[in-house]
Amino acid sequence: xxxxxxxxxxxxxxxxxxxxxxxxxxxxxxxxxxxxxxxxxxxxxxxxxxxxxxxxxxxxxxxxxxxxxxxxxxxxxxxxxxxxxxxxxxxxxxx
Numbered sequence: 001x002x003x004x005x006x007x008x009x010x011x012x013x014x015x016x017x018x019x020x021x022x023x024x025x026x027x028x029x030x031x032x033x034x035x036x037x038x039x040x041x042x043x044x045x046x047x048x049x050x051x052x053x054x055x056x057x058x059x060x061x062x063x064x065x066x067x068x069x070x071x072x073x074x075x076x077x078x079x080x081x082x083x084x085x086x087x088x089x090x091x092x093x094x095x
Contacts, residue, residue: 013067015071015074019075023046
């Protein structure tokens with residue numbers, strides 16, 4: 001493998017590790033609230049978190065710590081974008 005491939009895979013790996021930590025934090029919060037963890041819900045959350053964490057780790061590659069933190073915050077960033085777009089009302093003018 002060349003250096004670029006190794007860099008991309010390492011960045012994705014640290015992004016995935018950050019997202020796995022985020023999944024653990026979310027599961028801990030749910031358990032502290034004494035709520036039942038739905039298996040299919042946490043599984044879907046994990047898949048989305050891992051994929052977005054890997055992508056964010058690659059895109060924000062400022063060393064291993066940057067990729068790790070990008071993976072950790074990837075879903076929070078996506079949720080913020082979703083909430084912002086949900087609040088924005090788009091009006092289409094009809095002619």
